[in-house]
Amino acid sequence: MAMPSSAKYVIIGAGIHGLSTAWHLAEGLKASGKGSGEDVLILDKSGIAAGASGIACGVVRNNYFQPAMRKLMAHSVGVWESDPEAFSYHSVGYMQISAECMRENVTSIYEQQKEIGYDSTFVEGTEDTASYMKDIFSDWQATGVTSVLHEKQGGYANNTAAMYGLATKAENAGVRIMSGITVTGFVMNSGSDSVKAVETDKGVIECERVVVALGPWVKTIWDMLDLPKTIEIKGADGVMHSGIPMWRYWALEEGTLGIDPNLQKMNNGKMPPVIHVDSDAPLLSDVDGSVITDKLWGIYYKPDFNFGGIQGGAMPYPVEKDADDVQVDPYGVDSPEFLVDDNFAHMWCSALAFCQKRFEGQIKYYKNEPSGGIGCFTPDSFPVFDNFKDNVYIIADSNHGYKMIGVGKLVAEEMLGQPSELLKPFSFDRYARGELHPVSNSPYPWS
Ligand SMILES: Cc1cc2nc3c(=O)[nH]c(=O)nc-3n(C[C@H](O)[C@H](O)[C@H](O)COP(=O)(O)OP(=O)(O)OC[C@H]3O[C@@H](n4cnc5c(N)ncnc54)[C@H](O)[C@@H]3O)c2cc1C
Numbered sequence: 001m002a003m004p005s006s007a008k009y010v011i012i013g014a015g016i017h018g019l020s021t022a023w024h025l026a027e028g029l030k031a032s033g034k035g036s037g038e039d040v041l042i043l044d045k046s047g048i049a050a051g052a053s054g055i056a057c058g059v060v061r062n063n064y065f066q067p068a069m070r071k072l073m074a075h076s077v078g079v080w081e082s083d084p085e086a087f088s089y090h091s092v093g094y095m096q097i098s099a100e101c102m103r104e105n106v107t108s109i110y111e112q113q114k115e116i117g118y119d120s121t122f123v124e125g126t127e128d129t130a131s132y133m134k135d136i137f138s139d140w141q142a143t144g145v146t147s148v149l150h151e152k153q154g155g156y157a158n159n160t161a162a163m164y165g166l167a168t169k170a171e172n173a174g175v176r177i178m179s180g181i182t183v184t185g186f187v188m189n190s191g192s193d194s195v196k197a198v199e200t201d202k203g204v205i206e207c208e209r210v211v212v213a214l215g216p217w218v219k220t221i222w223d224m225l226d227l228p229k230t231i232e233i234k235g236a237d238g239v240m241h242s243g244i245p246m247w248r249y250w251a252l253e254e255g256t257l258g259i260d261p262n263l264q265k266m267n268n269g270k271m272p273p274v275i276h277v278d279s280d281a282p283l284l285s286d287v288d289g290s291v292i293t294d295k296l297w298g299i300y301y302k303p304d305f306n307f308g309g310i311q312g313g314a315m316p317y318p319v320e321k322d323a324d325d326v327q328v329d330p331y332g333v334d335s336p337e338f339l340v341d342d343n344f345a346h347m348w349c350s351a352l353a354f355c356q357k358r359f360e361g362q363i364k365y366y367k368n369e370p371s372g373g374i375g376c377f378t379p380d381s382f383p384v385f386d387n388f389k390d391n392v393y394i395i396a397d398s399n400h401g402y403k404m405i406g407v408g409k410l411v412a413e414e415m416l417g418q419p420s421e422l423l424k425p426f427s428f429d430r431y432a433r434g435e436l437h438p439v440s441n442s443p444y445p446w447s
Contacts, residue, residue, distance in 0.1 A: 001178055006206035007041035009415075010198050012183050012221065014044035015053035017213035017395040019166040019177075020079075020408025026173035028416045037174020041207075043200065045182035049163035052215040055332045055373050056402035057254055057313060058156040059274050059300065061094040062118050063149060065105050065440035066382065068425035069400070074118050075422055076406035077153050086169065087405070088161035092302075093273035096149040097133065099280040099296055103147045105440045110149055119152040136266050139357035144281025156274055158306040159402070166405070185224050186210075194390035209415060212394045213408075215401070216328050216376045219247045222396075227388060229324075233379060234434025244431075247323040249374045250399065253344045254313035258367040261303030263358060264310055275312075276300040277355055285346065286353040286363060292346070299351040309367065310359075314348050319374060326374070333370035340372040375399025382437050385411065385426040 009025060011018045019042070026037030044050060060080055062073045080089045098106050103124065110122035123132045124147045132148050133140035167177060185199040197206040212221045223229075232242045266272045278298035282291055301312030319326055319338070327337060345366045352359035377398045378384050384396040385407065393411055397404060410420040430436065 001176065003203050004041060004205060005203070008035060008039035008208050009041065009211065010205055010207040010209070011040065011042045011211040011213060012198070013051065013213035013215065014042050014048045014167065014177055014179070015051045015213060015215050016163065016166070016402055016405060017397065017408050018042055018044070018211065019048070019163060019170055020405050021211050021213060021395070021411050022175045022408070023166060023170035023173055024409040024412035025415060026170060026175050028412050030173070032416055034416065037170070038176070040175045041205070042170070042175060042177040043181045043183060043198070044177070044179050047179035048167050048177065049160045051217070051331065052373060052375060052399070053163050053402055054160050056159045057300070057311060058159045058162070058402055059094070059302070060089070060154045060156055060403040061274070062113060062151050062154055063094065063096045063109060063276070065109060066437040067112055068437060069382065070109070070112060070118070071116060072407070072422050073403060074116055075410070076404045079406040079409060080157065083165070086165035088158040088165060090155045090157065090271070091153065092155040092271055094151040094154040095273045095275050097129065097142065097145045097275065097277045098147050098149070099144055099278050100146045101280065101296065102278060102441050106147055106149050113151070121150040121152070123148045123150070136272065137356055138267050140355065141357055142277055142279060142355040144279035145277060150273070154274070156302055156304070161306070183221065192390060195392055208391065210392045211411065212392060215397070216249070216331065216374055218376050218394065218396045219323055222246070222394070225389060225392065231379065231431050233431045233436070236434070236436070238434065244379050245323060246379065248377050249319035249321070249323060249326045250316040250377055251319055251338045251372060251374050252313060252316045252399070253340045253372050254311065255340055255345060255348060255371050256307045256367045257310040257349060257352065257359070257362055258365045259309050259362060261305050261309060264303035271303060274300060274302040275355070277351070279354070283347070283351055283354060286350040286360060287346065292350055297351065299348055301352060309365070310352065312348065314344065314351070328374065332373040335373070338372060338374045339370045379431060380436050383426045384428050385423045386428040388428070
């Protein structure tokens with residue numbers, strides 16, 4: 001495809017957010033008579049699904065302690081459900097099985113799910129939790145858990161296949177997707193704070209609006225736009241805290257136990273929901289019985305034919321470096337720095353065995369292949385969806401975002417003049433105004 005010299009809308013990044021925004025923008029332009037998909041151009045330095053969206057576990061859940069996140073996720077589940085086949089989406093549901101210290105938080109999640117009509121069941125108490133789980137998996141044996149939130153909606157999608165499904169929808173609507181083009185800077189309009197053109201390694205493209213959907217690379221474009229490296233945050237006590245770094249990275253640890261995914265079928269012979277367990281019982285090694293941890297720990301897993309086994313992960317760890325010094329490239333499984341190691345395999349496989357007897361002694365089937373990747377997080381670990389400069393929309397999902405297929409729809413609607421109540425709680429000025437999202441007792445930075 002020849003390099004265009006202009007495009008009305010330039011979207012940077014062909015991951016979940018760039019593709020979803022482009023598709024919905026194209027449809028919205030056509031429906032409103034304001035243009036067509038040909039006005040929309042996606043640029044990606046590598047290609048479709050080359051970033052976090054192409055390596056994500058693909059879990060789609062509603063289980064968030066923050067009301068604004070829950071509402072947004074419920075909206076996104078609606079988009080996943082709109083075409084499961086195209087998005088390679090498995091609507092198997094999701095289970096959050098929690099330690100006592102999380103029960104109160106999860107109770108409130110359940111109550112609010114009822115309010116927004118999100119289908120779920122909540123079970124409380126040690127014995128009732130065990131019996132609910134045993135009705136599903138006869139070999140359930142996890143301890144240190146006292147509640148189950150069973151979301152009947154949600155599940156998971158096959159990471160790359162879903163991106164190609166989205167790309168097909170965008171291209172069918174007239175969007176152009178150009179791979180192998182790196183954005184290197186911006187030309188600003190003289191006398192205003194708006195972008196006039198996007199500079200790339202293959203030439204300059206004039207545009208009216210820019211959408212930045214860069215996942216772990218968001219900081220590179222943030223810096224190119226001269227946005228602040230540190231920000232001020234108003235605390236709950238009303239005190240202003242200054243000099244808070246805008247970005248930091250966490251490393252996500254995931255892997256696959258290379259056994260037949262069918263072995264994780266439920267008692268009724270059907271494929272199970274995604275399982276997420278947070279336990280406060282000591283986690284012992286399935287290899288030698290030694291204590292791996294006696295602190296709150298968590299894992300998630302699902303049978304996945306795409307990954308070829310039982311796939312899942314554990315708590316991420318913070319990358320203890322200044323964001324300026326973190327090497328995002330080469331990304332994902334090509335990174336020499338951020339891959340999971342034997343400690344992860346030992347912990348995760350032991351935790352699987354802790355939860356279900358069928359996984360005891362299975363660590364030998366753990367797939368010894370590169371996995372994991374880093375995510376770029378905001379100061380409060382929740383997304384920032386907002387306009388910057390006069391004509392740049394930044395989608396910085398703080399690594400929550402594979403499940404958020406609907407954000408692009410809302411962003412497209414906003415760009416076409418329909419402000420979104422669902423996106424409002426994720427504005428950048430929430431930090432200065434002290435309108436932060438509530439924090440849960442989960443061991444994850446994203447729940
Ligand atoms: C290991 C792992 C597991 C995860 N599991 C889940 C999960 O189960 N559920 C969930 O909801 N979320 C999950 N996430 C988070 C989720 O994957 C991300 O939040 C989401 O995919 C980000 O999407 P994106 O479109 O913003 O960015 P990406 O998918 O990262 O896409 C960004 C694109 O920008 C391109 N790019 C970068 N720089 C430039 C440039 N200068 N010029 C042009 N193009 C550029 C890249 O090539 C890339 O294709 C996981 C993340 C990781 C790392």
